[in-house]
Amino acid sequence: MTNFEKLLDEQLSTLCFKPNEIVEAAVVEVDRHKVLVDVGLHTTGELKITEFMVPPSVGDYIQVVVDELDDGEGNLKISHNEVMVKQQLDDVQSLVENKTTVDAKVVEIRKAGLIVNVGYLTGFMPKRQASIEYVEDFTSFLNQVFKVKILSHDQIHENLIVSHKQYLIDEIGGEIARLEAPVEVGGVYEGKVTGIAPFGLFVDIGSHSTVLLHITDINWDLTKAVIEDFKFGDILSLRAKSVVTSDNGSQRICMSLKHMDMSPWEKAKDDFVIGERFKATIYKIEEETGNLIVSINGIPGVVENKDVSWTRMTNSNLNNVFKRGQEIDVVVKGFENKMGFESIVLSHKGCQSNPWESINEKFKVGQVLDTVVTSVSEKMLFVKVEGDVEAIVHVREVDWINPFEAIKSISSGDNVRVKLMEIDSSERKVSASICRTTEDPYKGIVAGTKVLAKVESIRVNSVHLSVLRKGKKLEATLPARYVNTVSRWLPSGEIEVGCELNLEVSMIMSGILYLKPDNSERAQSSFGTGDNPFAEAIKAALKF
Structure with a gap:
C-alpha cells in the first residue's frame, strides 16, 4: 500500500460516523425550506428550516446528531433539534432550582391552559398561571412571548409547567412570609x-x-x-x-x-330607624337563596326572599321582575350584626298592602281571567292575578293535546285567558289553567267509544291517525296487530294515507287514543261499496 493510500485510509477512518453521535457541521446553504450542512469531507446533510428557532447563516457552525448513516438513498440523516432538546433537558433541573426566568412563546390555546415553546422544549402554562388579572378570553395570548418561571419538569413526558404569574410576583419582591400561626377571626x-x-x-x-x-x-x-x-x-x-x-x-x-374601620356601620345603625322607608338599589340577586342584595345610601342591605313579595317568587320570577341597578322601595326591619356579614335587614313587600287578605273576596275558584304572562319555564308559567299576586299554571294545564310543545310558544308579556283552579290565601298560592277555558276534547271518550279516524301516516309498527273532536285534532294510533284485520275490510285491501276508518277506542294514554277495529255491523258495512264484489263477499261472511 502506498503512502498516499495509507494517509487516505487514516482520514476516512476519522470521518466514520456512528449513529446518535453529535458532530459539528458547517452551514453551506440556507433557503426557505431547508438548511444544508457539511459534516466533513464534503459529506452533506439536510435539515428542515423548522428545526431552528432562529435560522442560521452560511458559514455558521452548528451541532447535529447523526440519526442514520444511510437513509436508503445514500444520504446522511441528521438532526439539529434533537441536539438542542437534549442540551436544554440537561439544564432544566438547575433552571427550576434557581428559579431562572426564561422566555415562553404561546403556540396553542387549550381548555385548561396554554401550550408554550421554551426554547426547543414544549411546556404547559395553566390559565390561572397566565396572569395576575382575571382573563376571560385568551385569544390575544397566541403567538405572544412571555417571561416565565419553570415551576416543575415532568421527566416522563418531558413537559415543563411554567408560570407568567409567578414571574410577576417575583418582580414585586416575592410572596409574603408564611404565617407562624393559623388565621383567627377578627385578626x-x-x-x-x-x-x-x-x-x-x-x-x-x-x-x-x-x-x-x-x-x-x-x-x-x-x-x-x-x-x-x-x-x-x-x-x-x-x-x-x-x-x-x-x-x-x-x-x-x-x-x-x-x-x-367599623365607624360607617355604627353610624348606619343610628341613621336607619326600624320601620322607616328608604330607596334601595339592587346590587345582586342571589341564585341560591333568592335574596336581593341591595345598597341603601351606600350601605349594604339584604331583602330576604320571603320579604321580596307577597307572592312566592322563584328565580325565574325574580330575574324577570328585578334587575341589577333597579331602584326599589324598602322598609327597615332590623340589623344583622354578625362579624363580617353586617347588613341592614329590609323588606320590599312591607311597602305594599297585603293582597292575600282580600283575595278570597275578589276572586273565586272557576273564575275566568284575561291576564298576562309574567314568566315562563319548561315546566310551568306564571300569570298576573292582581298586584303582586300571581297564579301558577303547570305545563299540563297549558294545552289539552300537546302541552309541552304549547308552552314553548308562550313568552313573558303574552296575553292569555286562564281559569282559576285553586286559591289558598294561607299558603299564598293560586293555581290556574289555560286549557280548561275551552271544552275538554277528551270528555266522553272512554274505552269502547266509536270514532271516525283519518290516516295521517303509516309506520313500521303502527298506523298514525287523527280524530277530530270538538274542533280539536286528537292524536291516535292503531297498533300493528290490528292492521291486517282492518286492511281486509277495505275495498283496496290495504290502508292508505288520507282514508277514514271507523274504529273503537281501546284506551287513552298520555293524550293518545289507542284504537282497535270496530266489529259492529255499522262499522263493517262502512268499509267498501256495493260495486266491489270482494268487499261484499267479506261483509256477507261477517254477517254470517
Missing part, C-alpha cells in the same frame, strides 16, 4: 395584591395560599368599591371576617378591608 393581617378580577382582589397573606378580597368587602359604601383603585403589588392591612377549617386542616379564609 389583622398584612397582604400583598397578587391578582385582580372584576369581582375582587387576590391577596397573598403568607398563609401558603392566596385569599379572595371580594369587592363587597372593600368599602362599606358599595358605590365606592372600585377595583381600578388597586394595582398589583399593593400592600393592604386586612381583617379576617371568617375562617372555615376542613377535616384535613386546611382553611378557607375570607378577608375584609372595610372592617378595618
